[in-house]
Amino acid sequence: MDVLAFYAFAGIAVIASLLVIGQGNPMHSVMLLIVSFGALAGLYVVLDAPFTAVTQIIVYAGAIMVLFLFVVMLLNVPREEPAPGGAATLLGPTGMRIGAVLSLLLAGELLWALLRIGFGWASRAETAASVSSVALIGSGIFTRHAFAFEATSVLILVAMIGAVVLARREHS
Amino acid sequence: MVPLTVNHYLALSGVLFAIGTAGVFLRRNLITVLLSIEIMLNAVNLTFVAVGRYRGSVDGQIITFFVMTVAAAEAAVGLALIIALFRHRETLSPDAFTALKW
Numbered sequence: 001m002d003v004l005a006f007y008a009f010a011g012i013a014v015i016a017s018l019l020v021i022g023q024g025n026p027m028h029s030v031m032l033l034i035v036s037f038g039a040l041a042g043l044y045v046v047l048d049a050p051f052t053a054v055t056q057i058i059v060y061a062g063a064i065m066v067l068f069l070f071v072v073m074l075l076n077v078p079r080e081e082p083a084p085g086g087a088a089t090l091l092g093p094t095g096m097r098i099g100a101v102l103s104l105l106l107a108g109e110l111l112w113a114l115l116r117i118g119f120g121w122a123s124r125a126e127t128a129a130s131v132s133s134v135a136l137i138g139s140g141i142f143t144r145h146a147f148a149f150e151a152t153s154v155l156i157l158v159a160m161i162g163a164v165v166l167a168r169r170e171h172s
Numbered sequence: 173m174v175p176l177t178v179n180h181y182l183a184l185s186g187v188l189f190a191i192g193t194a195g196v197f198l199r200r201n202l203i204t205v206l207l208s209i210e211i212m213l214n215a216v217n218l219t220f221v222a223v224g225r226y227r228g229s230v231d232g233q234i235i236t237f238f239v240m241t242v243a244a245a246e247a248a249v250g251l252a253l254i255i256a257l258f259r260h261r262e263t264l265s266p267d268a269f270t271a272l273k274w
Contacts, residue, residue, distance in 0.1 A: 002176055003175065006176055006180060013184070014184070017192070017211050020204070020207055020211065021191060021199055021208055024201070026201060026207075029203075029204050036214070043184075043218060044221055047221050049221050051233065052217075055237065059244065060210075060214070064210070064247045067247055067251060068251065070251075071203065071251045071254060071255060072203060075258050100194065102197060103191075103194035103197055107189075107190030114186050115183065133230075136230045137230055137234060137237070140230050140231065140234045141234055156244070159244075159245035159248050162249050162252065166249065166252035166256050167251075
């Protein structure tokens, strides 16, 4: 059951992510990314992390993606421009190919490195205690990680002020 | 069928991260580039939760929580930057913003 759910959600996540970067309409990209985040939330449920799954849906698929949708609709640029002909930029036709090769290389390296790390305690899958309690997460955040939590609140305040200042219309 | 191990999740997370990197490399639209960064952050989140689950520790989910807040801050500032850039150049192509290019 878990195995089937994993492969279903993993397939949805990978296909949706590929489509996000595979087509040119930013609106469709945002919608497909919401699908991908939903599949990841399903994977978190398979991983016994319901709190993280719900946070994923509310914060990512809800708040952050709505922010992206606002900007896509506000700027109203449905299609990206075709590449300028002959321009030897990083994103030109040859640069495109180099980028694809680099990404494939990175995928190979990541798989190699991660699987080497993971192999040691992969067999302890069933023996590890399930830690899905929200109370445990809360006490962890507010005791051991209290400093990080406070730093995060400052970060959000700074980001809020920064966003307001950056997006403000300049009066000359 | 092979029972699930942490390696399944690590492999999926590596694939997702590479897809995000490919998006940053290949797309010619600043909004899609930001979306690709979100894909990468989510791939890392998946690693944290999977490793935390298989080690029987709750810290993976706590770090994921912090990553989400940082991602929200990053999206807010990044989108504000995109709006400011679009106001100046009337385009979202990264090729249009070369003032700082050496």
